[in-house]
Amino acid sequence: MEIIFRPMTADDWKNVSEIYRQGIETGNATFQQEIPTYTDWDNGHLKNCRIVAIKDNEVAGWAALTPVSGRCVYAGVAEVSVYVADKNRGHKIGHKLLEKLIIESENEKLWTLQAGIFPENIASLKIHEALGFRKIGHRERIGQMNGIWRDIILLERRSKLIGIGQ
Numbered sequence: 001m002e003i004i005f006r007p008m009t010a011d012d013w014k015n016v017s018e019i020y021r022q023g024i025e026t027g028n029a030t031f032q033q034e035i036p037t038y039t040d041w042d043n044g045h046l047k048n049c050r051i052v053a054i055k056d057n058e059v060a061g062w063a064a065l066t067p068v069s070g071r072c073v074y075a076g077v078a079e080v081s082v083y084v085a086d087k088n089r090g091h092k093i094g095h096k097l098l099e100k101l102i103i104e105s106e107n108e109k110l111w112t113l114q115a116g117i118f119p120e121n122i123a124s125l126k127i128h129e130a131l132g133f134r135k136i137g138h139r140e141r142i143g144q145m146n147g148i149w150r151d152i153i154l155l156e157r158r159s160k161l162i163g164i165g166q
Contacts (some may be wrong), residue, residue, distance in 0.1 A: 013038040033166070049063075062083055065080060102131060102157065106162050131157070
């Protein structure tokens, strides 16, 4: 089974948002509880570094970056989002998407990628750590979801090619 990776377009939104919905429903992928409109999602994410994985002519997963701040000193820092469709989990698609996202982020001169992951999301933690992310903190009761306070593990990957790591 061949997987093709290509830039995400607005035409992918129907499939991307469905995969996002599946992630929301797990209760361990995001604090987000509703799928945003494409316009809201588009405005919140970097215009580059948006990738979809295509398997059997369907979007099997996606990855994108969100700026962590509007301040110019943080222009090289972004937060990672990687989502895989329910039926495609366990096939290394998330790993490959994150791998591609790292390469694209460095091509765009980003020097730090970060991720906030629920401790219960073991698969995501393993994928990030396998690709050079390190745990830099545990944020206790950082936000509420469905009335329950949740923790996140904060991870970071510093580029060895861009910025201070070079």
